[in-house]
């Protein structure tokens with residue numbers, strides 16, 4: 001099984017290749033790009049222990065000179081200081097303009113490696129080998145790279161496109177189940193905002209809460225359609241002028257929940273799941289969406305082992321306040337992405353605060 | 366007097382405006398770009414003491430909210446750490462995607478402010494107000510931004526275009542004379558590699574070693590033609606694929622001299638001057654250039670108060686060795702830009718080491 005998605009951009013188009021077992025072919029995939037011989041592979045110790053050797057062997061077999069750089073696991077290490085350390089390794093190994101930085105890891109490793117590649121020698125080649133479901137279907141596509149500022153997430157960064165995204169679904173077997181579910185939240189999002197067929201395929205599955213229950217075929221479809229959805233949206237709006245906003249479905253309230261719970265108790269995917277439930281509810285109440293479709297969405301979210309209710313200790317007023325101070329809020333208007341039918345959304349900043357409050361109260365545990 | 370040069374690029378074209386006294390009009394120039402209201406002005410204490418108030422007043426009069434950030438003077442401060450400090454100020458003042466970072470200073474301030482603008486929120490607006498001759502005719506044009514790595518110059522950076530370059534020639538009055546001459550080296554370079562008319566205009570001047578002797582008209586011509594030359598070259602080769610290499614005329618041996626003298630005794634412009642003398646000599650010896658034109662070039666260099674001889678304590682073998690380890694050297698071949706007639710150069714990697722050695726010995730003090 002091999003799916004190839006072409007990401008077409010005015011400059012720097014590239015391909016996303018999705019194929020089980022492809023990690024063992026990494027070297028030959030990169031060989032086709034005609035890049036320089038030096039590759040700096042960036043990963044974290046845990047991921048490297050699982051997949052480092054496979055990747056290294058394949059790259060070396062294809063004749064590449066490979067160096068490695070390891071960054072300790074976790075979002076706390078997504079810092080400018082970690083980037084400075086990648087630079088040091090790049091310098092030590094004499095990376096050139098024609099050399100490549102390769103990210104082997106989840107979104108944290110991908111975002112950082114991309115930013116280092118974007119800024120070393122004013123830009124060297126970059127290859128993504130995403131290993132978490134979230135990074136496969138979301139973080140590795142679209143060219144956003146960067147790190148956190150001590151006072152805010154993803155404030156430092158660059159738009160920089162990879163030369164290749166290589167997805168081997170088999171690496172998901174070692175992904176912690178909660179991380180898998182978090183990625184499923186984004187998959188369901190694509191079904192609701194863009195791809196009704198994907199949504200239907202997800203509905204057809206018995207279980208979605210653990211990769212162990214997914215057939216290789218369904219997983220391939222999920223990855224391919226999700227990547228295609230993001231690539232389509234991003235291809236139409238590379239620098240976030242308009243359309244790309246629909247990718248924030250579920251993220252408006254989701255971000256507020258993440259921020260209020262200190263990015264710890266509830267992870268990103270879980271927050272997005274609750275955010276989609278809330279947005280769906282709002283859409284139904286505004287008579288933009290049918291209750292029947294809303295129920296279908298929420299059923300999928302539950303089937304993926306994701307929460308559909310706001311934790312009791314979260315105050316609705318606090319959520320509304322956080323919404324209003326979000327950096328994306330223009331002139332006090334909170335922007336919502338609301339579904340109108342499965343596969344279609346609309347953007348609006350005309351949701352009354354009272355309605356948001358009402359919905360938040362309704363979906364409380 | 367107002368000259369406007371359009372820098373045409375596939376994306377992100379912009380204008381260079383050159384006009385005496387234009388610093389007092391800074392606000393209205395930026396107003397025309399329809400950017401957001403917030404501007405972060407970045408400068409160093411000395412330049413700010415000369416021109417900060419003028420710039421601030423003009424910006425505020427045009428209705429902008431202006432914040433300032435100061436970086437201590439000097440190349441030693443062109444570091445990732447200084448960038449992190451710009452980020453902090455950007456965050457404190459809630460800069461948004463629509464906000465602008467404005468560089469008021471020489472190449473050091475310009476390179477850093479540009480890099481910060483390129484990477485804050487993945488890219489906000491950037492405006493250049495270069496204050497040194499070198500930054501006016503060279504550093505502010507072409508989109509190269511960045512900082513030094515502790516072990517190498519300009520290794521960290523991004524290609525990022527400004528929205529506007531505003532040049533007020535009058536600020537050059539306070540520029541130390543040695544800095545002025547360093548900038549003249551690049552001006553003469555443009556005359557040799559691209560613009561024979563500019564070369565002739567320079568030959569027509571009585572003195573070129575101090576701005577006090579230049580008429581306002583000649584200065585305007587020098588700035589306009591130099592910027593035009595760089596803009597032309599860069600416009601044809603934004604990302605340094607080929608043509609842009611001709612801007613390195615005089616820089617091959619120049620860089621070696623700078624590096625061997627530890628970037629202290631001899632400044633960049635002086636090293637480039639010596640490099641042009643050497644390259645010119647090589648071209649004549651290879652019978653690619655006439656001795657007459659070579660003499661005319663060297664005469665101009667002297668008239669600009671720039672050195673034409675290699676300092677005695679610099680060993681020719683050391684220069685040749687440094688040439689060979691330069692990061693731009695491919696497969697041991699040193700690439701030279703050689704003049705064929707005033708206004709035209711050619712690129713070659715076929716200069717025998719013996720010839721380089723011979724020339725280095727000849728131009729020794």
Ligand SMILES: NC(=O)c1ccc[n+]([C@@H]2O[C@H](COP(=O)([O-])OP(=O)(O)OC[C@H]3O[C@@H](n4cnc5c(N)ncnc54)[C@H](O)[C@@H]3O)[C@@H](O)[C@H]2O)c1
Pocket residue numbers: 044046047050073074075078105106107108109111131132133134135138139140141142143144145154171172173174175176179182
């Ligand atoms: N660039 C973008 O467009 C974009 C989009 C969404 C999210 N992001 C960023 O992505 C990050 C989140 O990505 P993430 O969810 O992948 O987090 P992550 O990179 O921290 O990975 C999650 C956890 O799973 C582990 N892991 C990953 N793959 C594994 C595997 N195959 N086997 C075993 N363990 C594995 C990681 O070590 C980590 O502990 C955030 O920093 C976020 O800002 C970026």
Ligand SMILES: NC(=O)c1ccc[n+]([C@@H]2O[C@H](COP(=O)([O-])OP(=O)(O)OC[C@H]3O[C@@H](n4cnc5c(N)ncnc54)[C@H](O)[C@@H]3O)[C@@H](O)[C@H]2O)c1
Pocket residue numbers: 409411412415438439440443470471472473474476496497498499500503504505506507508509510519536537538539540541544547
């Ligand atoms: N981005 C590019 O394409 C490019 C090209 C060439 C050079 N550069 C970079 O530019 C830097 C060199 O630029 P530079 O020569 O302008 O150095 P600089 O910025 O250090 O300025 C030289 C000195 O002049 C002072 N100065 C500047 N303008 C003044 C004024 N009007 N009045 C009084 N003092 C003034 C500065 O404070 C400084 O002390 C280097 O870091 C180099 O790497 C970049």
Ligand SMILES: [Zn+2]
Pocket residue numbers: 138186251268272
């Ligand atoms: Zn998300």
Ligand SMILES: [Zn+2]
Pocket residue numbers: 503551616633637
């Ligand atoms: Zn130069």
